[in-house]
Amino acid sequence: MPDPEKRPETTPEKRFAEEWRNAAYNCFSSGHKFCREVCPVTQVTRNESWSPTAFHANVVAMEQGELEIADVAADYVNCTGCGACELRCPNSLFTGDFYRFRTRTVDLVKAVRGLAVRQGVHQPAWQRWNLLTDERGHEPVLNGTPVDQARVRDWAAGLDLPIGGETILFVDCEAAFHRTSVPRAVARILNLAGYKFGLMHEQWCCGGPAAEMGYEEQARRFARHNLDDWRAGGVRRVLVLDPHDYVTFTEDYPAYFGDAYDIEIVLVVELLAELIREGRLTPHVPVERTVTYHDPCRLNKRKGVWREPREILRAIPGLTFHDVDRVTQWSYCSGAGGGLPVEKPELTARISEQRVGKAAELGVDTLVSACPWSERPLSEAGRARSIDVVDLHELLAESLGVAP
Amino acid sequence: MTVLLGDPVLAELRQILGPEHVLTGRADRLNRTRVPAPFPVHRWAERMPDLVVLPASTEEVAEVLRLADSLRIPVVPRDGGTGLTDGAVPLRGGIVVDVKRINQIKEIDLDNRTCTVGTGINALKLNEVLGRHGLIYPDDPASYPCSLVGGRIGTSGWSLIGSRYGHTRDLVLSFDHVLPGGRVIHVGDGIGRKITKSSSGYQLKHLFMGHQGTLGIASEATLKLFPKPEAEFSPFWAFEDYDSAYRAVGALARAGVATFAGAVLFDEWKVDYLRRDDEAYIPQPSSVKALVCAALYGYEDEVRAGGRRLLRIARSLGARYLGDEISEGDWAARHDRYATPLHGRTRSGQVVPMSWHCEDASINYTNLPAVRLAWHEIADRLRRESDVFDDWGMFAYTNGATGADYLTEIDIGIWEQRLDDAAWEAWVRAKRDLAAVTLAHGGSISACHGSCRAGEVDLVPEELGGGYDVMLAIKRAIDPNNIMNPGKYLLDQAYAEKS
Amino acid sequence: MKYRYQDEMSPPPARRVTDVAITRFEHVFEVEPALMTDHVTQQDFPNWDTLRLVRSRADHLAWMHRHFADKVLSGEELLHDLDE
Ligand SMILES: Cc1cc2nc3c(=O)[nH]c(=O)nc-3n(C[C@H](O)[C@H](O)[C@H](O)COP(=O)(O)OP(=O)(O)OC[C@H]3O[C@@H](n4cnc5c(N)ncnc54)[C@H](O)[C@@H]3O)c2cc1C
Ligand code: SF4
Ligand code: SF4
Numbered sequence: 001m002p003d004p005e006k007r008p009e010t011t012p013e014k015r016f017a018e019e020w021r022n023a024a025y026n027c028f029s030s031g032h033k034f035c036r037e038v039c040p041v042t043q044v045t046r047n048e049s050w051s052p053t054a055f056h057a058n059v060v061a062m063e064q065g066e067l068e069i070a071d072v073a074a075d076y077v078n079c080t081g082c083g084a085c086e087l088r089c090p091n092s093l094f095t096g097d098f099y100r101f102r103t104r105t106v107d108l109v110k111a112v113r114g115l116a117v118r119q120g121v122h123q124p125a126w127q128r129w130n131l132l133t134d135e136r137g138h139e140p141v142l143n144g145t146p147v148d149q150a151r152v153r154d155w156a157a158g159l160d161l162p163i164g165g166e167t168i169l170f171v172d173c174e175a176a177f178h179r180t181s182v183p184r185a186v187a188r189i190l191n192l193a194g195y196k197f198g199l200m201h202e203q204w205c206c207g208g209p210a211a212e213m214g215y216e217e218q219a220r221r222f223a224r225h226n227l228d229d230w231r232a233g234g235v236r237r238v239l240v241l242d243p244h245d246y247v248t249f250t251e252d253y254p255a256y257f258g259d260a261y262d263i264e265i266v267l268v269v270e271l272l273a274e275l276i277r278e279g280r281l282t283p284h285v286p287v288e289r290t291v292t293y294h295d296p297c298r299l300n301k302r303k304g305v306w307r308e309p310r311e312i313l314r315a316i317p318g319l320t321f322h323d324v325d326r327v328t329q330w331s332y333c334s335g336a337g338g339g340l341p342v343e344k345p346e347l348t349a350r351i352s353e354q355r356v357g358k359a360a361e362l363g364v365d366t367l368v369s370a371c372p373w374s375e376r377p378l379s380e381a382g383r384a385r386s387i388d389v390v391d392l393h394e395l396l397a398e399s400l401g402v403a404p
Numbered sequence: 405m406t407v408l409l410g411d412p413v414l415a416e417l418r419q420i421l422g423p424e425h426v427l428t429g430r431a432d433r434l435n436r437t438r439v440p441a442p443f444p445v446h447r448w449a450e451r452m453p454d455l456v457v458l459p460a461s462t463e464e465v466a467e468v469l470r471l472a473d474s475l476r477i478p479v480v481p482r483d484g485g486t487g488l489t490d491g492a493v494p495l496r497g498g499i500v501v502d503v504k505r506i507n508q509i510k511e512i513d514l515d516n517r518t519c520t521v522g523t524g525i526n527a528l529k530l531n532e533v534l535g536r537h538g539l540i541y542p543d544d545p546a547s548y549p550c551s552l553v554g555g556r557i558g559t560s561g562w563s564l565i566g567s568r569y570g571h572t573r574d575l576v577l578s579f580d581h582v583l584p585g586g587r588v589i590h591v592g593d594g595i596g597r598k599i600t601k602s603s604s605g606y607q608l609k610h611l612f613m614g615h616q617g618t619l620g621i622a623s624e625a626t627l628k629l630f631p632k633p634e635a636e637f638s639p640f641w642a643f644e645d646y647d648s649a650y651r652a653v654g655a656l657a658r659a660g661v662a663t664f665a666g667a668v669l670f671d672e673w674k675v676d677y678l679r680r681d682d683e684a685y686i687p688q689p690s691s692v693k694a695l696v697c698a699a700l701y702g703y704e705d706e707v708r709a710g711g712r713r714l715l716r717i718a719r720s721l722g723a724r725y726l727g728d729e730i731s732e733g734d735w736a737a738r739h740d741r742y743a744t745p746l747h748g749r750t751r752s753g754q755v756v757p758m759s760w761h762c763e764d765a766s767i768n769y770t771n772l773p774a775v776r777l778a779w780h781e782i783a784d785r786l787r788r789e790s791d792v793f794d795d796w797g798m799f800a801y802t803n804g805a806t807g808a809d810y811l812t813e814i815d816i817g818i819w820e821q822r823l824d825d826a827a828w829e830a831w832v833r834a835k836r837d838l839a840a841v842t843l844a845h846g847g848s849i850s851a852c853h854g855s856c857r858a859g860e861v862d863l864v865p866e867e868l869g870g871g872y873d874v875m876l877a878i879k880r881a882i883d884p885n886n887i888m889n890p891g892k893y894l895l896d897q898a899y900a901e902k903s
Numbered sequence: 904m905k906y907r908y909q910d911e912m913s914p915p916p917a918r919r920v921t922d923v924a925i926t927r928f929e930h931v932f933e934v935e936p937a938l939m940t941d942h943v944t945q946q947d948f949p950n951w952d953t954l955r956l957v958r959s960r961a962d963h964l965a966w967m968h969r970h971f972a973d974k975v976l977s978g979e980e981l982l983h984d985l986d987e
Contacts, residue, residue, distance in 0.1 A: 022757065022943050029759040029820055030743040031440040033486055033550040037526050046504035046524060047458065048485065049427065054435040061434050066449055072431045087956075088549075090740040093963060097956040098681050099746045099755065099934050100945040250906045250951075265906040304955035327959075327966035328532070531970065540971070636972035637981075679921070686924045686932050701972060711981050719985070728977050736964040746934075746943065753923070754941045755934065 016115050017063035023104050024063075026091055027056035035085035035105070040333035041078045041340075044350045050078035052085035052105045059108065073116035077123055078347065079109045081212055081338030082297035084330050106302070109338070113214030125343045126213040134218055137204040139173040147177050152203055155180035159187050164233040165198035169268075170249075172242035173205050175372040181404060182372050185397035186241050186268055192402055193280045195271075200226075201233050208248030213339040223248075223256050230263060241268040241393065243298035243371045244337065250303075269299070269370055272396060273308035276315050283399035286318025289366045292359050293321070293392075294378065295329040296371035297337060309370050309392055316399040322362040332358060334374035341377060352377040353384075360385045368392050413475060417457055417499075420467045425505075427456040436500040440743060441488045441857065442759035442818040444828050451493050453480060453500040460505045462580050462588055462623040469621070469887075470586030472499055478890050479584075481617035483524060483554035486547045488762055489854040491558060491616035495891035503554050506623055509533060517629045518577060518598045523554030523622050540632040542569035545852070548739050557622045560614025562764075562852030564738060567657075567805045568665035568701055569630060571852075573613055579625035581612050584883040588623075597626045611878070616854050617889040619882050633701040637711040638735030640697040641723035642688065646671055646773075649694035652721040653800070654769055656698050657807025659717055661710040663702035667802050669810075670695040671776060674797030677815075680747060684730045696723065699735060748817045750791050758794055758817030763835070763860075765842040766851040767812040772800050778841040779814045782834050792819040792827050803851060811851035814838070835859025843867055856892045864893060911949035931957055 017024070035052040036042050042051045055076065061067040086092050089103040096102030116122070132140040138147040153161075155176055161169075169190075171183045190197055207222030230238065240246045249265045275281045293313055299305040306326040313321050324332075335341065335351025356378060359367045367382060369375050370392040379389040397404070417426045427433070437451040454477075459465045472479045478498025485492055494500060506522035509530065513519065514537060521530060528549050531540055544563045545551055551561070557579060561572040569575065577600060578592025591612045594602030612619060643649035653669040670678075672693045678685035685692075698714055700707045715725070725731075748758025767775050776798055786793040794817035800810040818831065839849045839860040848867065849855040855864050865872040876898040879886075886899050917925040917933070924932045931953065939945050968975050 025757045025821060026745050026943075028438075029442075029745040029757045031438055031759075032547065032743045033484060034740070036484070036550055037529055046507065047427075048502065048504065049429070049432045049435055051435075053438075054431065057435055057438055058431055060445060061431070061448070064445060064448060066434060067431055071429065075429075075431055087959060088963075090742075090744060091746070092956060093960050094737065094740050095681055095744050095746060097948075097953045098683075098932060099939065099943075100936075100948040100953075101746060101939070101943060102946070102948075102952075102956065104946075254908050254911075254949075259908070261908045303951070304958060325962075325966065327962050528970070535970070544971075633972040635974050635976050636968060637976040637978070639978045680923060681932075681934065683930075683932050686921055704974065704976070707976055708981065711976060711978070712984060715978065715981055716985055719982075725978055725982060728979050731978055732968065732975055733964055736967040739967075749938075750942075753938055755939045756942045 011068075012115065012119055013062040013067070013069055014065070016111070017059050020059050020108060020111065021063060023108060024056045024059035026101065027053065027089070027103060028060045030091060031057070035089050038084040038088045038331040040080055040082060040084070040331070040335060040351045040354075041347065043331065044347070044354060045078070049075055052089075055079070055105055055109055055112070059112070069112070069116050069119050070121050072112070073121040074123065076109055076112045076116070077340070077343045079338050080297070080333055080335055080340045080351070081106050081109065082333045083302035084297065084333070087301045088330055110212055110214070113212070114216045115214075117214040117216070123213075123343050126339055129339075129342050130210050130213060130215045130218060133205055133210060138177065139205055139209055141174050141178050147173070149202070152176050153199055155183050156187060156199065159184070159191070161187060162198040164201055164235070165196065166234065167197040167237040167239060168200050168230070168233075168235050169197050169239045169241070170200060170203065170206070170245055172245045172372060174376070175242060179372040179375060179391070182391045182393055183241060184404060185391070185394045185402070188402040189272065189281065189393070189397055189400060192400060193275045195275070197239055200235075201229050203229070206245045206248045208244055208252060209339060211248070211252055213342070219252065220256055223253055227253065227257060227263070235263065237264040237266060239266050239268050239271065242373070243296045243303070244373055247298050247302055267305065269312070269392065270305065270308050272393070273311045276312065281400060283316045283396060285399045285401045287316055287395060287399050288318045290320040290322065290364045291366040291368050292324060292362050292364045294334065294355065294359075294367055294369040294374065295326055295332065296369060296374055297333050299370065300326050301330055312392060312396055313368065316395060322364055324358070324362070334369070334371070334378050336373045336377050348377050349381065352381040356381040356385055356387055359387055366390050368395060413471070413477070414455070416471055417455070417468065420471070421457055421459060421464055425458040425460070427458070432456050436482060436485070436502060437493055439485055439487055439490060439493055440760065441490055442761055442820045442823060444823045444825065445820055451495065452497065453494040454497045456500045456502055458502050458505050462582065465501060465503070465582045465621050465623050466586045466588050468499065468501060469582055469584060473585045473885055473887050476885050476887060479887050480889050481554070481558060481621045483558065484526070484547070484550055484552040486551045487555055487559055487853065489559075489616070489850065489857045491854055491856060491889070491892065492555070501621060503621065503623065504552065510624065512537065513598065516598050518626050519629060520597070520624060520626045521553060523557065523579070523625055524552055526550065526552050534629065535632055538632050539629045541575065541627050542630055543572050543575050546739050546742055553625055553627070554622055557613050557625065558615065558617050559852065559854050562803075562811055564801065565665035565699060565701065567802045568663065573610060575628050576613065577626045577628050578609065579612075579622045582621045582623060584620055584885070584888045592626070600628065614854065616856055616892050618879060618892050618895055619888060635702065635704040635707040637700045637707050638697060638731050639711070639715060639718070640695060640726045640731040640734055641718050642692045642726055643694040643696065643723060644691050646694045648722045649696050650773060652718055652723055653696045654807060655717050655721060656696070656714055657769075657802045659713060661700065661713055663700040663706050663710040664714075664805060665699040665701050667696060667698040669772075669800040671798045673780060673795055674799060677747065677797040680749070681744070682741065684726075684734055697731070697735065742815070747796060748794055748819060751787070756819050757821075759820045760796070761816045761818055762813055762853070763816070763838050764811055764813045764851050764853050765839075765847045765849055766803060766809050767800070767842065767845060767847040768809045769807055771845040771847065772810060772812060775812060775841055775845050775847065779838055782837050782841070783814060783816055786816070786830060786834050789830055790827050792822045793817065793831075812847070832859040836862055839863040861894060906951070911951055912947070914950055914953070928953060928957070
């Protein structure tokens with residue numbers, strides 16, 4: 001029994017461990033590392049300090065007074081938030097639903113990053129990134145060229161999309177400023193199907209990336225803004241094309257706003273598959289490519305969405321599709337998530353090279369993704385192997401014969 | 405004693421490995437002391453190494469060992485870190501040599517049916533590649549998704565389908581082995597890399613497997629490959645009492661079916677445990693008191709014929725087939741249902757996260773019933789003493805195709821957060837008692853994990869008798885400075901007269 | 904899969920299966936919630952997450968079979984052969 005006289009002062013680390021104790025012990029007491037070989041970071045680095053197991057064990061070490069946040073903050077950079085570990089973990093996959101208690105590595109990593117920021121332990125590139133995001137309302141995705149609130153809808157030039165309405169399309173920072181052809185394709189497809197939607201009045205970054213890098217207060221502020229904007233405009237339904245936003249709107253926002261969160265969130269890939277099923281969209285222009293599909297982590301692993309993208313691909317004439325099943329792909333990742341490319345671009349590059357290498361083994365010329373954030377590093381890796389990286393929405397638009 | 409590492413050593417290691425592959429951070433070191441086997445959390449830091457190195461080649465391993473040997477620094481090899489007998493846990497500080505980066509597939513030889521890999525590779529990942537050639541490396545422990553080839557060699561591991569394909573010792577043909585002084589030798593049958601049978605010289609392969617890192621480090625291994633099976637069959641049967649299940653498992657194992665890959669007997673404690681949270685057993689009637697399963701692999705026609713034979717035998721001994729869904733699901737889940745912390749229950753039934761301890765002796769068929777009762781008695785005593793222990797039941801798995809002996813396993817849940825010094829003492833005592841029961845019944849203390857964990861290790865000299873003296877002599881001859889994983893297997897005795 | 908907070912946070916009603924287990928979704932068991940009150944308390948578990956795990960588990964098990972063999976034989980079918 002601890003002697004109350006000698007009880008060490010409580011530290012932020014110990015208070016943190018108090019909150020996360022059961023979650024951390026649920027891994028610590030297994031420690032069997034079924035997660036190791038599916039973790040993209042551990043796969044390429046083989047460094048056990050950067051493994052899901054270590055991320056949990058460190059919390060127990062903080063509880064025991066063996067570690068301080070400054071000792072480990074930099075280790076927690078090494079996570080893309082892909083969710084492979086927590087899904088593959090038998091404590092999720094086999095008993096998570098039974099106990100309503102599953103492994104939560106992704107949340108834990110975010111929380112530790114949050115603790116670091118609160119304790120003033122910053123990662124330099126993340127700090128800069130979030131500062132710029134805070135200043136501009138959007139992530140600085142243009143490599144030096146500032147992003148601008150006035151230009152957040154530039155991608156939609158000439159499409160005559162209304163502002164506001166019951167249903168709006170939310171476009172993530174990467175797609176709005178860099179991968180602009182993706183939201184254009186989505187908008188044109190929805191128009192073709194006669195599906196009514198508008199754009200947001202004043203869209204800010206969803207706040208998800210700030211939350212992932214530990215800047216919690218900022219994330220909440222951004223979320224508040226967006227929700228208020230939706231409410232003010234009478235929005236009931238938000239269409240989301242980016243898997244990262246989809247996770248933010250279905251996991252972070254509910255945690256922030258609880259019962260008051262009454263917005264319906266719709267994933268565009270699922271909507272498009274439905275429109276094809278209903279015959280409201282019929283891909284007919286043959287696309288002569290040999291493709292494989294990259295399951296975006298946030299769809300396949302974190303949300304269990306893998307069928308609809310394949311449905312869409314199978315509906316496109318001309319394609320030769322070499323599919324790799326969704327379970328094999330639990331161990332695949334582009335390396336683009338969780339702020340990793342901001343702080344450690346070289347590690348992201350190694351992960352995308354590995355991913356593209358898997359595609360190359362299939363002899364394909366094209367890797368199709370459905371996540372704008374994955375497409376930049378995957379394209380870079382693809383160039384070295386002459387593999388095109390194409391977005392699923394764009395591919396569908398091509399087969400529907402709609403203009404770019 | 406912990407060797408304090410001065411900067412010159414660090415500088416030299418960084419020179420050998422590159423600075424980013426020499427880790428000195430506190431978290432780096434704490435995480436290289438952890439293994440799944442329970443240990444009092446408040447004593448965690450006692451087992452910290454001084455630093456960790458991540459070599460990428462045999463040459464780098466050799467240079468590290470040369471340096472460590474010249475400076476008498478303890479070295480602990482670590483691969484997957486999933487071992488259950490504390491083999492990869494440093495007891496004297498020093499350098500952890502973590503070989504996970506050595507994980508390349510060097511060669512797949514389709515004609516001789518072998519492959520050569522770095523020992524940091526995982527068998528599941530390897531089989532994803534081999535599958536494309538219609539081949540499989542069938543070393544299938546319950547830790548199949550996480551254990552690595554180096555650790556399989558270091559423990560001389562045991563495979564769930566070993567009755568058909570053999571265990572690690574049979575499947576690893578040869579390997580590059582770095583001796584404590586840094587010399588690299590190749591051990592196999594004879595000297596050949598891909599030779600499966602030789603009578604030339606002493607048979608060293610067995611010696612350099614299962615030594616728990618006390619004799620050096622395996623860095624590259626050549627493995628035996630099989631055709632990927634066309635068909636799998638894994639019937640599960642229910643019984644109304646242990647004795648009939650016991651008779652049935654014996655009969656199945658002795659049947660001599662060529663595609664037979666293993667049979668498992670679950671006792672009533674295990675069935676009770678499954679009823680806590682396993683979807684297949686929650687709805688089973690209370691008359692179900694024991695289970696048996698068998699697994700068969702091979703060509704479809706062979707498996708059909710063998711499967712029918714086993715079904716007939718089981719039926720004649722009162723077995724009730726549990727149906728395809730349970731049979732298929734449970735067999736496919738064979739890796740995933742071991743270390744589930746929330747299985748833990750206090751005496752009042754509340755859910756608590758417990759660590760899994762697996763005691764794994766080899767016991768002859770005829771002694772299984774007696775060992776089972778004696779072991780449960782020990783587990784029961786523990787639970788009466790303290791709520792931190794929970795009896796999770798027993799399994800017995802065939803070791804081989806003839807049914808002579810079984811990996812006999814009692815799973816005990818331990819609430820690690822509450823494992824204070826007194827409970828730990830009780831636990832070590834219990835482990836010693838479990839091992840004593842094994843020896844009293846002519847068994848071996850471990851079938852797969854090794855036996856160098858506190859408690860059990862005290863009885864190893866008794867188990868091996870004169871062989872243990874030979875073990876001491878070998879240790880002294882191969883590792884004169886006792887740098888390799890010192891403190892394990894009571895091997896310090898080998899140096900007693902010298903100091 | 905449209906996401907609505909209220910729907911996700913309202914699981915189907917529980918039905919008792921044994922002393923220690925209940926069921927809400929078809930063929931899916933859960934622990935008796937009263938057993939998780941003293942030491943470990945249950946997490947917020949939206950319906951989508953329960954279903955994601957259940958489906959992923961089935962996919963994983965099917966994958967494991969494929970990983971070890973091309974085909975799985977049915978015991979029910981073989982038993983039927985015995986009776987012929
Ligand atoms: C859920 C679970 C199920 C398990 N089921 C089984 C099972 O069915 N069968 C079974 O056999 N085991 C089983 N184990 C135990 C464990 O997985 C095995 O002992 C495995 O062989 C350890 O491999 P590793 O790569 O994790 O090695 P580690 O734990 O890292 O090391 C094990 C030992 O080998 C030594 N070592 C490591 N690398 C080398 C090397 N390159 N050269 C020489 N020595 C080395 C280490 O020093 C240590 O003594 C299970 C463990 C878990 C967690
Ligand atoms: S996250 Fe899950 S699989 Fe990984 S070590 Fe922890 S309990 Fe095991
Ligand atoms: S979320 Fe992905 S990257 Fe992060 S620890 Fe888990 S598996 Fe690794």
